[in-house]
Amino acid sequence: MGQAQVVSKDSEPKIDKMLQPFYEFVKIESSGGLVLIIATVIALIWANSPWGHYYEAFKNMPLTVGAGGFILSKPAILWINDGLMAVFFFLVGLEIKREILVGELNSFRQASLPIFAAVGGMVVPALVYAFFNIGTPSVDGWGIPMATDIAFSLGVLSMLGDRVPLSLKVFLTAVAIVDDIGAILVIAIFYSSGISLWIIGLGMLFFICMIILNKLGVRHPLPYLFFGCLMWLAFLKSGVHATVAGVLAAMTIPASTRLCCTDFLIPMRNHLMDYEMGGDKNRVTLSNKQMLSALGNINRDVLMASPPLKRIEHNLHYWVAFGIMPIFALANAGINFSAEGGGLDVFHPVSLGIFSGLIVGKVIGICFASWVAVKSGIADMPKTLVPGHFLGAALLAGIGFTMSIFITTLAWDASSPFIVEAKFSILAASVVAGILGFIVLRSCPLSPEYDG
Known part of the structure; x- marks a missing residue:
């Protein structure tokens, strides 16, 4: 039992x-x-x-x-x-x-x-x-x-x-x-149909640029969006x-992820403690710098862990x-x-x-x-x-x-x-x-x- x-x-x-x-x-x-x-x-x-x-x-x-x-x-x-x-x-x-x-x-x-x-x-x-x-x-x-x-x-x-x-x-x-x-x-x-090999090659060049971004550890979506749109345009004109x-x-x-489980949990507990210490019973607490800092740190670590x-x-x-x-x-x-x-x-x-x-x-x-x-x-x-x-x-x-x-x-x-x-x-x-x-x-x- x-x-x-x-x-x-x-x-x-x-x-x-x-x-x-x-x-x-x-x-x-x-x-x-x-x-x-x-x-x-x-x-x-x-x-x-x-x-x-x-x-x-x-x-x-x-x-x-x-x-x-x-x-x-x-x-x-x-x-x-x-x-x-x-x-x-x-x-x-x-x-x-x-x-x-x-x-x-x-x-x-x-x-x-x-x-x-x-x-x-x-x-x-x-x-x-x-x-x-x-x-x-x-x-x-x-x-x-x-x-x-x-x-x-x-x-x-x-x-x-x-x-x-x-x-x-x-x-x-x-x-x-x-x-x-x-x-x-x-x-x-x-x-x-009507495939153009050199335009496909140009599209694959943009694809390689995106792979390099991945290998360099770039996680923000905007660089991928930029090269992705260029690759889409190249394929649009290539026939594929x-x-x-x-x-x-x-x-x-x-x-x-950039943070493993342990690296995420320990700082997160500290951030939550900072948030709790800076809080009070009122609903409006956005003016408290300690709470704002804790929320910012929580948001940053959540993004790094996902x-x-x-x-x-x-x-x-x-x-x-x-x-x-x-x-x-x-x-x-x-x-x-x-x-x-x-x-x-x-x-x-x-x-x-x-x-x-x-x-x-x-x-x-x-x-x-x-x-x-x-x-x-x-x-x-x-x-x-x-x-x-x-x-x-x-x-x-x-x-x-x-x-x-x-x-x-x-x-x-x-x-x-x-x-x-x-x-x-x-x-x-x-x-x-x-x-x-x-x-x-x-x-x-x-x-x-x-x-x-």
Whole structure:
């Protein structure tokens, strides 16, 4: 009994502390998913309303930045897809780096199951799409059904509450992150064109400057922002999609602290004692120099004890989830279903390929790859999961939305006749995948090892 009490007091707080960033991540992504849905509905209604021409005017509104001999002018839709999405991919890069350093991708044994599952969940949907579109001009969209939208998938999981074990949420998050790595590679290799090697070299020079900043111990974000913007501009002009610069920039952000635990705790206790000695019972104590000095020292040491990567990631989540992604959805999800907008053919090879890839391909790829990884002994089966959990997770991974729509904008020109079918199929498949995944996980029996 005494030993159990010690475990309860000592181990549980440590576990909660380790998982706290994950809890915050899921909470923000779930809320962001709701905002994304609202923005998508607004875009669809707006594009098909009598004011639809204003929607097109909004997307094509010219925006110019610069002065003198240097002017960069693009329509709003390109500023969103090339500029704001670079910030989104920067955040994705931070998450990838954190997962590789201290998260689910920290070791091969730990990461093998989600890696196998994610690879299967990318390869099979691409093959399914190719099956319907091989030999046609629309075959370039093979990368569209590969993607998983982590915001929506975790949003559905959050609605299930304690009906799903934490290990399933961790598994799906890791799968989505590996999926993001695959999407980044696909964009960089297959959806970049007219590549200029010398401009890429210039961009890589700025990347090296950021690495040097890291090695020199620079922790303030402004120098990284300066060189990151230059790298983004170089990639924008190089032919490699500019969002790749966001991922590379994230890899240079320092992930270590300047103060270890002991070096942080001892001075912090002294600062708190100074604060207590300088205080009184009144609420207004800002005039007390001793308290102000203590607060300043506390703030300085907290900054030195927290990694810049974690601080930036935490602060960016709100801007991305509640700002950038809704703007992206508003600008890209508006599909005009009328004949004037190009009409809609739900039996077009593009429609069939994307829908089947996200619904059927994801399930087959993730479930089969997970089974192979466990049966071969490469990965361990989590004790709190049962086979039904993998089916439900695979269905939720079929919610492609954000990344799928983004790859659609890269696969074809905005005037392409395939755009309407692609976006409609992405939305339809995401809705069906979310509903089916919810039903499967809601009715899935829990493992005897799961204690809630």
